[in-house]
Amino acid sequence: MSEKKPVIVYGASGYTGRLVCEYLREYNIPFIAAGRSAEKLNAAMKSNVAGIETADYEVVTVPHTVAALTELFKGASVVLNTVGPFAKFGTDVVQACLAAKCHYTDTTGEQDWLITLDQEFGAKFANAGLLLAPGIAQMYTTGEIAAQLCLETPGLDTLDIAVFWGGSPTIASTQTILVNAAMAKAYYLEQNKYVEHQPDAGLYNLAIPGQHELALALPWGGTSHPVWFKRDPRVANVKVLGGVFNRALMLGVPQIVAGALEATKNMNPDDRYAALAQTAAGVMNTMPPRENPRVNKSLDSVHASGPLGRAHCIIYGNSNYKQTGLLQAYAAAHLLQQPPKRVGFASGCQAFGHHELLGQLRSFGLVSKPILTVND
Numbered sequence: 001m002s003e004k005k006p007v008i009v010y011g012a013s014g015y016t017g018r019l020v021c022e023y024l025r026e027y028n029i030p031f032i033a034a035g036r037s038a039e040k041l042n043a044a045m046k047s048n049v050a051g052i053e054t055a056d057y058e059v060v061t062v063p064h065t066v067a068a069l070t071e072l073f074k075g076a077s078v079v080l081n082t083v084g085p086f087a088k089f090g091t092d093v094v095q096a097c098l099a100a101k102c103h104y105t106d107t108t109g110e111q112d113w114l115i116t117l118d119q120e121f122g123a124k125f126a127n128a129g130l131l132l133a134p135g136i137a138q139m140y141t142t143g144e145i146a147a148q149l150c151l152e153t154p155g156l157d158t159l160d161i162a163v164f165w166g167g168s169p170t171i172a173s174t175q176t177i178l179v180n181a182a183m184a185k186a187y188y189l190e191q192n193k194y195v196e197h198q199p200d201a202g203l204y205n206l207a208i209p210g211q212h213e214l215a216l217a218l219p220w221g222g223t224s225h226p227v228w229f230k231r232d233p234r235v236a237n238v239k240v241l242g243g244v245f246n247r248a249l250m251l252g253v254p255q256i257v258a259g260a261l262e263a264t265k266n267m268n269p270d271d272r273y274a275a276l277a278q279t280a281a282g283v284m285n286t287m288p289p290r291e292n293p294r295v296n297k298s299l300d301s302v303h304a305s306g307p308l309g310r311a312h313c314i315i316y317g318n319s320n321y322k323q324t325g326l327l328q329a330y331a332a333a334h335l336l337q338q339p340p341k342r343v344g345f346a347s348g349c350q351a352f353g354h355h356e357l358l359g360q361l362r363s364f365g366l367v368s369k370p371i372l373t374v375n376d
Contacts, residue, residue, distance in 0.1 A: 004074075005032050008072065010079060015288065018049050019321055020328045021049045034061070035062070038061045064089065069092060090117075103335050114134050117345055118227060126343050136331055138298060142300045143302060150304035163299070164215060167296045188237075203253075208301055210316070291322055300317070315368070
């Protein structure tokens with residue numbers, strides 16, 4: 001190991017970045033908190049990262065260019081990227097990781113970004129013996145754990161996934177949702193081919209476990225799961241819907257998105273991005289409070305089916321952003337001790353194992369024991 005700290009959290013001053021740093025401290029992993037503003041980074045570390053006085057870390061500012069990022073990443077082993085929208089800002093980070101020979105993870109839910117990584121960078125990272133693992137986050141990985149538990153029953157080829165959480169998106173997540181809705185299509189997987197979600201379908205009504213009232217859901221850009229499972233020979237069909245438990249908030253989402261799309265439809269890409277970012281700031285411009293497990297609950301439900309069998313897995317949890325921080329930190333802990341189960345483009349479960357990730361979430365009290373029902 002070089003003298004440089006082995007893990008770099010890029011975008012450490014953001015809501016999710018702070019939690020990643022907090023859990024790296026839990027794992028006793030030295031890290032660099034990196035970003036563009038030393039003032040924001042230092043303030044975030046000192047005021048928002050529990051136990052930071054016992055962490056082994058340093059703050060480093062860096063311009064967002066391939067050359068500058070490559071120089072920063074050299075000598076490190078893992079880069080945990082939280083700077084989105086990833087389709088806009090992620091390519092420079094990925095290129096720098098490849099040049100500096102670092103493993104890469106991020107917290108994205110942008111399906112177009114995952115497809116780009118799979119097609120353009122997956123083979124390059126595999127040839128270099130490096131992991132390229134986007135989308136390691138509660139909204140994607142915890143549901144993937146449930147899906148993988150279902151798929152332990154042979155003969156199931158269809159995944160119907162629902163992901164719900166309590167709370168509201170962060171500043172960065174709100175911006176990403178709007179940009180992704182305006183500038184990318186959303187797909188589900190049907191007979192191992194991408195099929196576009198109907199753009200004007202509006203809200204879906206879902207019967208989710210644990211409540212009598214129907215929940216409101218959206219495709220949320222298609223999510224990561226159809227991309228991850230496209231290369232899984234067991235799976236032919238994947239459809240994902242998700243939302244927040246707050247019904248009033250869900251009712252407002254389609255109107256906000258539709259208004260932003262209409263207002264920016266004739267703009268060039270750069271102007272459109274700027275306008276969407278401004279709209280997002282009007283919706284959410286303050287950091288959410290630290291999660292309360294009695295309020296910020298999560299639910300991942302997966303129905304898996306095949307010609308002659310069915311399985312259903314439910315994972316109840318809390319604090320979805322803490323789940324994300326923990327999953328990112330564990331990814332780093334694993335990569336510092338042994339190679340991933342798969343190099344190149346891979347999901348969290350494909351890289352580290354779904355039982356291993358579930359064990360970490362349970363050991364920190366963030367999810368309950370999965371409820372798995374199998375009919376075969």
